[in-house]
Amino acid sequence: MHRDELVKWLNNYLRISDYRDVSNNGLQVEGKDEVTRVAVAVDASLRTIEEAVDAGADILITHHGLFWGKPVMVTGPMKKRIQKALEGELSIYAMHIPLDAHPEVGNNVMLARALNLRDLQPFGDWAGKSIGFWGELPFELELQDFSDRIQKTTGEICLVHGGGSGIVKKVGVISGSASDSIHLAAEMGLDTFVTGEPKHQNFHDAFEYGVNVIYAGHYETETFGVRALAAKLEDTFGLPWQFIHLPTGL
Template sequence: MPEGQAGYTARVTQVPEPQVPEVGRDDLVKWLNDYLKVGQWPDPSLNGLQIQGTDVIRRVAASVDTSLQTLQAAADAGADILLVHHGLFWGKPLPVTGPHGQRIRTALMADLNLYAAHIPLDAHPEVGNNAMIAGALSLQNTQPFGDWMGHKIGMAGELPRELTLQDFADRVQKLTGEICLVHGGGGPIVHRVGIVSGEGSGSVAEAAALGLDTLLTGEPAHKHFHDAFEHGINVIYAGHYETEVFGVRALAARIEDTFGLPWQFLNFPTGL
């Protein structure tokens, strides 16, 4: 139609605003408690919701540790809940003073929920640290392993093919990004592997009794230094922090799959 001709009216189509997914805090906490079975595990950690914040969850942050740094980063990212492996409460009351008090104040001022899952997240068969590492290493014929107060929290299995100890350590290092400490108490070939994330050096004797040739864990303990050599198995230490990034990330991804909530991982490595 020629420019300026009367009777021509432009139409403006209103595009609806995209809906932002959200879930009630109590609904999400109940789902987490049920999914992780937090009440079934003996644990010094106070698992579950440790600090109550906003009633509605739209954004999720995940991190290994609860520190002032991680809490502030979650608040700055606009998260409504922070999922952690290592929370603030470990079996005894602490005065809300000093750094501990500052951490709590930071969460409260940001209206940030804090949810911790320690042993339940090590042991979970789908999103647990050990299950995720076993999957990343393509372990086959997996079975529960790693005794914790009468419960198995780790995982053992077989590599699809034998690897030299050096090649296996290189593979673990590529997976975690951590330079591994290797105690070569066993043979030069790796085939049957046990995994206990974090501080699992006390599982050497159990690994040897099961006929495993290698234990993969996080950090060494001095009292267990000689165990690898005396029991005749290899132990690979890949870092407490770096072996425990897997669970919180997988859990946050599962929340996104279930509720549609976006998430981000806050990475603050300790080097330990």
């Protein structure tokens, strides 16, 4: 498949122009003209790029790309990343908020499904657009039991702020770093909110708004989208793929 054809399809499917984003979403590094194998990952680190090249990938699709709005000097680690990609003729494609929000393969909808939430509805806000999802469990769970389910699903030891009831039924999900959305969960009457990492300034919100908040890891909550997107590419275009798993512990 030609690289430009794949990029056009990704841009349209992910609707990257619909979202205001600090990430420069889309093709960030141009590699080979033809794409026969895909690598996907959460972060576009040097090690990720090296492993993608070693795996024989022609394009690396990441959630966190190389460029974030403002100009950056191609020196130090950035030089090494780009140099390795160019030497390996590896294209790098990034999609940040568009992947979080996508209703079919996004981080949030895929995590919500993995947690067995039903009747999913949009939730949360990013520049006027909903990017998360909320739903209901088929039956009530104790907070600790639900936290254990998340840990088994993501592989991450969860941090639990039990600000609400010890019973979980209505749950909102926004991956990554979304602790500033705790008040939205409270406003919607959710008893539990799942996100990735905590922020100090939002520590008290769970307890003051009366909502359980489960922090399941920024990295681990954002592995779902890239894998689902890769599976979509295989189903649609027959492209084999590999997930490069480099957890940060954060």
